Amino acid sequence: MKVAVLGTGIMGQGVVRTLLREGHDVTAWNRTRDKAEPLVGVGATVVDTAREAVDGAEVVVTVLFDGEAVLSVLREATSAVDATAASGAEADGPVWVQASTIxxxxxxxxVDLAAERGVPLVEAMMLGTKKPAETGKLVMLAAGAPDLLARVQPVLDAMGAKTITAGGSVGQGTALKLAANAWIASVTAAAAQSLALTRTLGLDPQLFLDAIEGGQADTPYAHLKGASMIAGEYPAQFALDGLRKDVSLMREAATAADAGFGTSLLEALAGLYGTASDRGHGGDDIAAVHAAFTS
Structure with missing residues (x-):
């Protein structure tokens, strides 16, 4: 399929490479073109504007940092098609796959802007980090009209190891992604706490990982992030400031839902990731939350 990828940061770069490897024709755009330029060498077409990228595409995938970026790009790239919605005609342009955690x-x-512009829209949140994005092993958390999801399924199949359909309305995939990332934020911070506590109490922190290995409390994720924490090396697979942003979105969503949800753990996580960011680790991997437990 002819796919446009808008946004070539850590995840966008991986998505482009995976789609190319799976035989899709990919055009990439990034507001800072230099970040997209290396993708030319692996077969992508890189263009200067989002409008150019979506021209002729069957599927558009947005992999951007926040809501303002997604809204801005949607406006820039679709400003010529708003008459479609006004006329009530069925849009025949590309299906937009909103994959940014916003x-x-x-x-x-x-959703409102897409309806105004006559843009067919679904969402497919990406559960995973840099390596799964590069290897097509993400878990795609999709939501939207079934017919539109069917049209983009070959792209989702290329990007992910499996697709979980959260519902028929755009927004339900976002809800599931926030819940999943709450788990990621919690388990990463918990591993950091236990490793730091082990060291504080005079033991080799590796002993903590050895103690849980193979037991009911074990998870491969603790060993993956724990090795990085012990080494004190944090090459970004999922940037800490990105997860910090997501925790803020979780708090906002839970508060807006007004369902008596207790946010005490989210408040604690916001503080921990904020401390690590303030100590200079915002661009490092989320494993750098370990710095919040050390002086």
């Missing part, structure tokens, strides 16, 4: 409120704004 929270519930901004997702609702994107």
């Amino acid at each position: 929270g519930a409120a901004d997702t609702a704004r994107v």
